Amino acid sequence: MLVEIQPDSARPCSKKKRRKEEKETIEAREVETTQDEEANFGVRTCSSVERLDYEEEVCLFCEEPGCTAGLHCACTHDINRNVRKCAIELEDSFLLAKLAAGDMIAIEAKYHSKCLAALYNKARSA
Numbered sequence: 001m002l003v004e005i006q007p008d009s010a011r012p013c014s015k016k017k018r019r020k021e022e023k024e025t026i027e028a029r030e031v032e033t034t035q036d037e038e039a040n041f042g043v044r045t046c047s048s049v050e051r052l053d054y055e056e057e058v059c060l061f062c063e064e065p066g067c068t069a070g071l072h073c074a075c076t077h078d079i080n081r082n083v084r085k086c087a088i089e090l091e092d093s094f095l096l097a098k099l100a101a102g103d104m105i106a107i108e109a110k111y112h113s114k115c116l117a118a119l120y121n122k123a124r125s126a
């Protein structure tokens, strides 16, 4: 098994600033487009807003967008390590394939806390 102990494990989470900018962009767009969208579609859904040209963020585990439950940023090495460990223990090829692309920090993985908890529980009872 690969050991990924890096001396810079305390590197700052660069997501924080970007998240804020993304949020501001979305809010600005919602204000601009609310009238048009309501005229065109009647009902404005969360996903229709996010799909305009904004890269939709989905949960690493269930691939559902985070608009209802909220997604967390997997920007700590602890989460990355734990998820990788669980995926290996469970031989979860679905997750392993995703993690093969890079660690959760590199691929900017997002997750539902309930999905992460479910994975941990599954690994614990395996």
Ligand SMILES: [Zn+2]
Pocket: 059, 060, 061, 062, 063, 064, 111, 112, 115
């Ligand atoms: Zn999920």
